[in-house]
Amino acid sequence: MFTTYLKERGSWILLFLLLQFLAVFIAYIDSAVSLTSILYYVFLSLIIFMVFLVMRYQKEMKFYQELEEAQDTMDFSHREFLSPFERMAAESITRHFEGLRNKVSENERMLDEEKDELLSWIHEVKTPLTALSLMIDRLENQTLKKEMTYEWLRIHLLLDQQLHQRRIPFMENDLYIEQTDLESVIFGEVKTLQSWCIQKGIGFDFDLESKEVMTDAKWLAFIIRQLLTNAVKYSERSDILITSDQRNGQTILEVADTGRGIDSRDLPRIFEKGFTSTAHHQDNAATGMGLYLARKAADSLKIKIDVESAPGKGSTFKLTFPKSNDFVRITGM
Known part of the structure; x- marks a missing residue:
């Protein structure tokens, strides 16, 4: 810190040294001036100047240290002995800080209003969407019924994704941890996707040895979805294979498919927000949000998500649930 201060005051120090050199030079060329007296004067001046530098360092650095410590409030009202320049800097910083804080507060208020309006819109859209589902069920043309059911499901899943995306920042306020029946959660999500699976000729195989976990059922359903x-x-x-078992006191749930798989260069990035694919970059159906939101929700539930995949061989996603004791310790329940 002192080195920084010396660099900042380098011009002052240089001016002082030049003045001392000038006094010695004049005494050297002018025999009427005693060189010994001038050297004595220079020696005393150096001592006084060094004391002055130390005193100024302590005073000025105290202001800058308080400037760093007060970055959350920028309140300098308790400083009674500010120099004119320090007072000008403090007033300017405080004024700009207040302006920025007001701007941030206004932006936060607008974002909250926008979020509330979007959530309200999503809930309102769900009503005609439910009515549309009932209308689709009454269709006699099976081909048209399958196509419309698929498109309805796409809209439903996208709305659901948007709804949970808005809720995730406040997820901790919505958690209800309880003993959850893993089988019923999985079967409920499979039933939701039934029409889509039938259209694509996809079946499910289940091997659920471990059927209960301690977690939030609603958010676990979202992750599995x-x-x-x-x-x-x-x-x-x-077929998609869904298995669960116990390993080292932890429940492991795996979802394995034999689809197109994920390129090795994409694996480290699949949970990033908005990332779709480098191998299939033209895929307009992908939003790059599903796995990102699944990871965010899993982190809050202390669930670890891992994936193994290879192009053309499918992918296996593994959910590792925390041990019951660890979960209680982490959440403070």
Whole structure:
């Protein structure tokens, strides 16, 4: 810190040294001036100047240190002995900080209003969407019925994704941890995708040895929905295998498909927001949000998501649930 201060005051120090050199030079060329007296004067001046530098360093650095410490409030009202320049800087910083804080508050308010309006819109759209589902069920043309059911499901899943995307930042306020029946959650999500799976000739195989986990059922259903949607989307006329078992006191749930798989260069990025694919970059059906939101929700539930995949051989997503004792310790329940 002191080195920085010396660099900042380098021009002052240089001016002082030049003045001392000038005094010695004059005494050297003018025999009427005592060189010994001038050297004595220079020596005393150096001592006084060094004391002055140390005192100024302590005073000025105190202001800059408080400037760093006060970055959250920028309140300098408690400083009684500010120099004129320090007071000007403090007032300017405080004024700009207040302006920025007001701007941030206004932006946060607008974002909250926008979020509330979007959530309200999503809930309103669900009503005609439910009515549309009932109308589709009454169709006698089976081909048209399958096509419309598929398009209805796409809209339903996209709305559901948007709804949960808005809720995830406040997910901790919505959690209800309880002993959850894994089988019923999985079967409920498979039933939702039934019409899509029939259209694509996709079946399911189940091997659920471990059927209960300690978690939030609603958010677990959302995570599984994203994994199943991803598996069905990139599979064709094949089976999706869903298994669960206990390993080292933890429940492991795996969702394995035999679809097109994921390129090795994409694997580290599939959970990033908005990332779709480099090998299939032209795929307009992908939003790049499903796996990102699944990971965000899983992190809040202390669930670890891993994936193994290879092009043309399918993908296996693995959910590792926390141990019951660890979960209680982490969440403070």
